[in-house]
Amino acid sequence: xxxxxxxxxxxxxxxxxxxxxxxxxxxxxxxxxxxxxxxxxxxxxxxxxxxxxxxxxxxxxxxxxxxxxxxxxxxxxxxxxxxxxxxxxxxxxxxxxxxxxxxxxxxxxxxxxxxxxxxxxxxxxxxxxxxxxxxxxxxxxxxxxxxxxxxxxxxxxxxxxxxxxxxxxxxxxxxxxxxxxxxxxxxxxxxxxxxxxxxxxxxxxxxxxxxxxxxxxxxxxxxxxxxxxxxxxxxxxxxxxxxxxxxxxxxxxxxxxxxxxxxxxxxxxxxxxxxxxxxxxxxxxxxxxxxxxxxxxxxxxxxxxxxxxxxxxxxxxxxxxxxxxxxxxxxxxxxxxxxxxxxxxxxxxxxxxxxxxxxxxxxxxxxxxxxxxxxxxxxxxxxxxxxxxxxxxxxxxxxxxxxxxxxxxxxxxxxxxxxxxxxxxxxxxxxxx
Amino acid sequence: xxxxxxxxxxxxxxxxxxxxxxxxxxxxxxxxxxxxxxxxxxxxxxxxxxxxxxxxxxxxxxxxxxxxxxxxxxxxxxxxxxxxxxxxxxxxxxxxxxxxxxxxxxxxxxxxxxxxxxxxxxxxxxxxxxxxxxxxxxxxxxxxxxxxxxxxxxxxxxxxxxxxxxxxxxxxxxxxxxx
Numbered sequence: 001x002x003x004x005x006x007x008x009x010x011x012x013x014x015x016x017x018x019x020x021x022x023x024x025x026x027x028x029x030x031x032x033x034x035x036x037x038x039x040x041x042x043x044x045x046x047x048x049x050x051x052x053x054x055x056x057x058x059x060x061x062x063x064x065x066x067x068x069x070x071x072x073x074x075x076x077x078x079x080x081x082x083x084x085x086x087x088x089x090x091x092x093x094x095x096x097x098x099x100x101x102x103x104x105x106x107x108x109x110x111x112x113x114x115x116x117x118x119x120x121x122x123x124x125x126x127x128x129x130x131x132x133x134x135x136x137x138x139x140x141x142x143x144x145x146x147x148x149x150x151x152x153x154x155x156x157x158x159x160x161x162x163x164x165x166x167x168x169x170x171x172x173x174x175x176x177x178x179x180x181x182x183x184x185x186x187x188x189x190x191x192x193x194x195x196x197x198x199x200x201x202x203x204x205x206x207x208x209x210x211x212x213x214x215x216x217x218x219x220x221x222x223x224x225x226x227x228x229x230x231x232x233x234x235x236x237x238x239x240x241x242x243x244x245x246x247x248x249x250x251x252x253x254x255x256x257x258x259x260x261x262x263x264x265x266x267x268x269x270x271x272x273x274x275x276x277x278x279x280x281x282x283x284x285x286x287x288x289x290x291x292x293x294x295x296x297x298x299x300x301x302x303x304x305x306x307x308x309x310x311x312x313x314x315x316x317x318x319x320x321x322x323x324x325x326x327x328x329x330x331x332x333x334x335x336x337x338x339x340x341x342x343x344x345x346x347x348x349x350x351x352x353x354x355x356x357x358x359x360x361x362x363x364x365x366x367x368x369x370x371x372x373x374x375x376x377x378x379x380x381x382x383x384x385x386x387x388x389x390x391x392x393x394x395x396x397x398x399x400x401x402x403x404x405x406x407x408x409x410x411x412x413x414x415x416x417x418x419x420x421x422x423x424x425x426x427x428x429x430x431x432x433x
Numbered sequence: 434x435x436x437x438x439x440x441x442x443x444x445x446x447x448x449x450x451x452x453x454x455x456x457x458x459x460x461x462x463x464x465x466x467x468x469x470x471x472x473x474x475x476x477x478x479x480x481x482x483x484x485x486x487x488x489x490x491x492x493x494x495x496x497x498x499x500x501x502x503x504x505x506x507x508x509x510x511x512x513x514x515x516x517x518x519x520x521x522x523x524x525x526x527x528x529x530x531x532x533x534x535x536x537x538x539x540x541x542x543x544x545x546x547x548x549x550x551x552x553x554x555x556x557x558x559x560x561x562x563x564x565x566x567x568x569x570x571x572x573x574x575x576x577x578x579x580x581x582x583x584x585x586x587x588x589x590x591x592x593x594x595x596x597x598x599x600x601x602x603x604x605x606x607x608x609x610x611x612x
Contacts, residue, residue, distance in 0.1 A: 394500055
């Protein structure tokens, strides 16, 4: 009973939370505890990943791939993380009051309440989190989705009470259309300006930040003879400001900070599953870069981000991996992908009568295997290095043949073989005349 | 089987990868072995003693499959023969290669054996006789390169099995074999 005092969170195969429709991440914090301080019956959740979204506060235990959530609708009050002499050296805490049902489960419209403390043991600024929390609570995005859901459900069930549309004919029809157009334009303009206002206020913050930094630097270089304490203080402040701006100040990096690459890594692992299936288990990294950015739409990632995200896969238990071929080509492949299976298919292709005579080109293999020609070439080069194929370079191009050298005995080169690969090759070449 | 002149080529002569220098070590080693044998056999059969890199040989170009060995490939195979002692570069720029399907000491042994079998000990033969005389017809010695022959004879001379001396005409030499 007490163990599931919070509703559970669904996770994807790569450990990312499954979001509700319209739910957006706002903030990520690592090494966070959730405590119900005043009710020892409710167990403390230790050292998890806290994700603040527009709809819920998610707490994810990465080691056991499970998580739970506090719906924002259940939050009654948030207490400011005051800094006092008492708690100056302790981990910052934000306390919230949530409504619960009589049997202790957290949910909105509960009759009782509990106090939950969010203990931030990682390196985070509690004020930033507090500010974001207030923002999402103020915007009440979950109500909007509920409303639209309600509307959808309502209009679906009430066939008889469907909205009666005025006939769009005649001059009144044209006027009505114009009216509707104006209204929707007006609405979207309002929304746009709303976003723009938010952008402007952020921009103001940035400018203020830059100005402060400039002042401090000026002071630092001018007042050489100032006391050591002052200099130390200013350096620390500058570092803090730099951290708050982020290495590269993109919106998403602001919300995840140092966890950016970890979350990106998991998101990428989820995304790449479907394209991998379609491509036969292996895709070139450059193709993933294009696909991923195209899917993201606006928050594009750089090639370095992609590389880092792939490199992090080693630390997580995801079913995909990054692989670099000798030629330098990098691909993403399923861990379950077997090279030997591909080689078996290539060698059987190379032993068909046509292939015995003419060999196979990378594009032939690509067609048969159902993979990209560049990847087919990589596979064939690897097969060559294993001694399964050998190359034929000529004005006609680059082709591969099944390796007969292995079977030829140098001490007996003039006898005509009838068995094995050589036998097959001899009969194929003699029948062609 | 295909022929080059009256030389029968092995079946893999029409295998296109045979003409491309293989990058993979194991495959390359096999390929080099096969070419070394083929070159020696062909030269022995056609009595070719010198291979010039700039020249064309039916052995190196196969019109049936439209493939030929690159310059680099020929060098690799000839160098392999040189390393074995079955060939020698005749110039610093490695443009001409002397092919010794029998090495000099093997030639010397062959000559000695020929002399013994035919009872030519203690008799005198001219170098030309050895090269193109009736006695040597049908043997490996027929048509032997003069330079190679002289070196083999000198080797025998060192071992005391033969003595070389100037002949009656200005440009011919004679050899006396001793048992």
